[in-house]
Amino acid sequence: MAKVLLADDEITMVQMVAELLRAEGHEVYPFTSGYAALEALEEHQPELVITDLYLDKNKAIGLDILQKARSLNPPPTVIVITGFGTIETAVEAMKKGAYDYLEKPFKVDDLRLTIQRALSYNDAVSENAYLKKQLKRKYQFDQIVGNSLAMQGVFKMVERVADTDSTILILGESGTGKELIARALHFNSRRQFAPFIPINCSALPENLLESELFGHRKGAFTGAVNDKKGLFQEADGGTIFLDEVGTMPPVLQSRLLRVLQEKEVRRVGDNTPVYVNVRVLAATNESLEEKVKDGSFREDLFYRLNVIAITLPSLRERMDDIPLLVGHFLRHRVDSRNGRGFRISRGAMDALCAHDWPGNVRELENAIERACAMSEDSLIKRGDLPPLVVKSAQEKDDDTPASLPSLPAETAMPARHTADPAATAAPAAPTNRLGPLKDFIREQEVAYINRILAQTQGDKEETARVLGVSLATLYRKLAEESDD
Ligand SMILES: Nc1ncnc2c1ncn2[C@@H]1O[C@H](COP(=O)(O)OP(=O)(O)OP(=O)(O)O)[C@@H](O)[C@H]1O
């Protein structure tokens, strides 16, 4: 149900449209005067505005209504209605941000359809606002870390192919960061403001997965009580990420192949094709070649998905990245008992560097999380690590704090939208380089600001409040920091 403001000086028209809208369950504010509608806009905060262009004795006040509507926050979607011969004004209205126009006389069905489309556009736009926020969170503070040659190769590849429409197959053991790479591909593409929809193909039984992906008609099977849009339609304009694609049942493999070839989906129980504009990313930790050989994966689908493959190295193959990853994970944690950041002892770091990490980065991240919870004094020692990890270490232990590598920009996947220094700054570990006092103080200040920024998820106003400085001071300090 939506709030709709309606303005037209023909009373019969207003009545007809209002009736139709109410029948669909919407709340309607009807006006026959353009000026009155203009005044009421702010008060009613409608989601949709339908307005004639010429009201109140043929003045183009519809354009004023449009302009005012566009300035509201959030701006309602606007449909303009034009009389015969005013198509130029309609074009002007579209340029000024109207969503669509209807030319009088129009069919009721056209009106209904335009309204439906406008309202679902509205949903998509608010989803975008949400996504933009999510994007900032994810890529300001959880960058994809890796300085090893193998990871640098991955980053180059991601940069090269992100903004294409190619299907990409992401390969790698469990916990190597396949989903993270899928997100990076989406958020570094022009599809970034449309949905990114991950779906785990192994999590649902065949029939549910089918209706999740493609949607169904009411009554298509027991339990299908309503029409349902599939995720492919939901993702229109964006990206779908098919995780564990190797587990997809054969029937669905054929249907997926068809989507990739024809760019259209058919709902279960419905033969009408719907065109979709979706980029497909897929991931698997199994060998699809093996599956093709034993007949459980379609060869033609394999070739379709495998246009470009990105293979993520296991953590074993990039052990030199371990200290960097440890620093990255520690930087996001604060000891709630004293508000301080965590450090790690040399002995513990040695143990981490000696373990072979069958669960890859996820296992390392979990180990760090556990160690932070176990540690007595914000310094992680060998004994705080999971027993399995400690077992891989050699005998000698060392409780002096290890110095953590800082995270120069090139060791992380470039985050196109963020230049937030918190994401790349040096950790809050004490400096062991000797120098002037002012450098030391400056370093501590930078580390402290970054810690608070991390805690507030990058909220600068909140950070300034916690630090007890003005927002302007914070910005100045951040600017100085990025000049360093
Ligand atoms: N290079 C990296 N830098 C920082 N964090 C990473 C990196 N790689 C993985 N991670 C983190 O490790 C965890 C596992 O990553 P992700 O879920 O992307 O792995 P996956 O390959 O999809 O695993 P699975 O096959 O089990 O689904 C996540 O919390 C992710 O943020």
Ligand SMILES: [Mg+2]
């Ligand atoms: Mg995954």
